[in-house]
Amino acid sequence: MxxxxxxxxxxxxxxxxxxxxxxxxxxxxxxxxxxxxxxxxxxxxxxxxxxxxxxxxxxxxxxxxxxxxxxxxxxxxxxxxxxxxxxxxxxxxxxxxxxxxxxxxxxxxxxxxxxxxxxxxxxxxxxxxxxxxxxxxxxxxxxxxxxxxxxxxxxxxxxxxxxxxxxxxxxxxxxxVRPVPVPLRSLPLPARLVGLTGQHVSVRPGDGGEFRDVDRYRAGDRLRRIDWKATARRGQRPGELYVRRTTATSDAAVHLVLDARDDLPGEVADWAVPYPRPGLRSLDIAREAAASLAAAYAGMADRVGFDDLADAARALPPRSGTRHRQAVLRAIETTAARGSVTDRIRVPRLAPGALVYVLSTFLDEQPVRLALAWRAAGHRVIAVDVLPPLATADLPSRDRIALRLVLAERDVRFERLRVSGAERLQWASAERDVQLRRLAAPQRRATSGRPA
Missing domain, CATH: 2.60.40.10 (Immunoglobulins)
Structure with a gap:
């Protein structure tokens, strides 16, 4: 108690x-x-x-x-x-x-x-x-x-x-109240892995990864990597040795950008009332998505960062470790709606080659502007749509027309993001796991990091 x-x-x-x-x-x-x-x-x-x-x-x-x-x-x-x-x-x-x-x-x-x-x-x-x-x-x-x-x-x-x-x-x-993380089976990765530790297999030669090839011994190769069977089979001259080479393991830099400037319920008629009816809200979905992604990537020893579009002072750079993971989760669970729309004059700087998740309702231009800037800098950007399923039964005809215009502008923003190379993820959708599996596919990852 x-x-x-x-x-x-x-x-x-x-x-x-x-x-x-x-x-x-x-x-x-x-x-x-x-x-x-x-x-x-x-x-x-x-x-x-x-x-x-x-x-x-x-x-x-x-x-x-x-x-x-x-x-x-x-x-x-x-x-x-x-x-x-x-x-x-x-x-x-x-x-x-x-x-x-x-x-x-x-x-x-x-x-x-x-x-x-x-x-x-x-x-x-x-x-x-x-x-x-x-x-x-x-x-x-x-x-x-x-x-x-x-x-x-x-x-x-x-x-x-x-x-x-x-x-x-x-x-x-x-x-x-802490959001409940959802277990994720598939995790998208950046276009290129630049870290030296982690659990992801990279294309660079090194230790800890999968088998790469068998090649002649060179200066700097470790003696424990000598493959004596390959040496006996391929050696042509005395002293010619062959070693087994593997790929290095790397970590990913993941940045979670949460738009906490508004908190919208599913009932559209309650968007402007002081006491909305009980139900799922956009910030509930955003906290759940951010906590789930942070826990999943931190469990893979990746570097996770956090930024709040409503408060630049709450930004956390991408790092790894248990203490930093707890700091990121604490920042996510303490995120609340600010009640006022603020504009970021400068685009937040991210780690090189980072994977950026922009969690927003995308009802205005600021998250789109930031996402396009990050795409132009070569980052892979995934726009996480956190708008809950909308209920319009109580809306009069005039408000329904206004809602159509708002949703049409929102669809235009998503189309601009798609053309730039950014990808979309609907977190409240029943096909969320399918979308994550598609985003984590290697063929998508190979081309998504190129600037538009």
Missing amino acids: TTPRAQEGATPSASDAGGGWVRSPAQAAAALVSVVCLVAAFVFSRAELVLIAAPLLIAALVDRSRRPSAGAAVDLAVEIADPAEGTTSAVTAILSAEIERESAADALHLRLATVDRPPFDAVLAPRSAAPLRLGIAVGHSGPQRILTAEARAIGADASWAGDPDASGSPTEVQRI
Whole structure:
């Protein structure tokens, strides 16, 4: 169990003579109705209206004199039971709300806001609010606010209530949900491997790779590579030796460029609303794709780098090793939508001969411009489409026409990338493994690294 730190505001003490209490609308409404009834009884000579006004007026006067003497501070504490590591599921939140003992509060008003839900109000007895168990559905990866809670005390007959301005900041619980990596069977490689270590077979002669050929012994060849059977079979002169040659193993430089400037749900009607309906979003797909690719390439001892188009300060150069792998995965899981569109003035520089994955929805020109620049520099570029499957059932006809234009411009961008030599990968597609197998084919890899 983890107890997040609550943001504590100024709390009135018990010696403040009822500090933190304000009149509730119920007290003002009772006084107003009683005055209106008395005036109507005098004007229209209706004595029965006095029978309605008298109890309300007496109740308002009594409630006015029953202002609580103690403060209205409410102490909130939240405990979150974390789900299994690497999963997004429901979590249990235990909320405890305690009112000052000297306070004569009859109820507690809670305002709660959870993931992807608008705030909702609940009025509970003080005993029911300590503790209160909440089941919260967590369906997204990345940093998110699990729960926001505000509380105020309600006095007798709801005539007095805690002052919201004096109750301090609300209690917020935030967490980072790690994306679940998907095992990948096929991995595309750059057009040329320039590293000296790794598990990929290169075309250069060296140690550690597959059999290359049998040739005469030259200066610098290791004695343990002498093939005595080939020497006995091919040797023509005394002292003529033959050695077995192999190819060297190399590593690949892979750069993951994630476009975190927006986070779009599958429901197109929710693109502009503050609380979209639950469902898969583009950044969920992007985090899953980036984490899967980073884990797969790091497992092959390749050098993996990361860059966020929304924040240049979060860039990580391609490196290998366990610590760097954890740093890349941490950068991926902490990626969140920035909410504003920013332009990169300079194209980020990459390692020579790197394989570049551009993970974006490609709804604007910036990722396309960067991808074309990297293709012109000789890098192999794979455009990873992270736009979720779109649902347009709730769209009016005017918005559907606008969506067609947006998708048509998006198709034009993908065509420009294809003409330049960049390749496309739809991560949310059911044929993702087939696309990866096609991209990893040697005949595709031999020609994809040439500049357009």
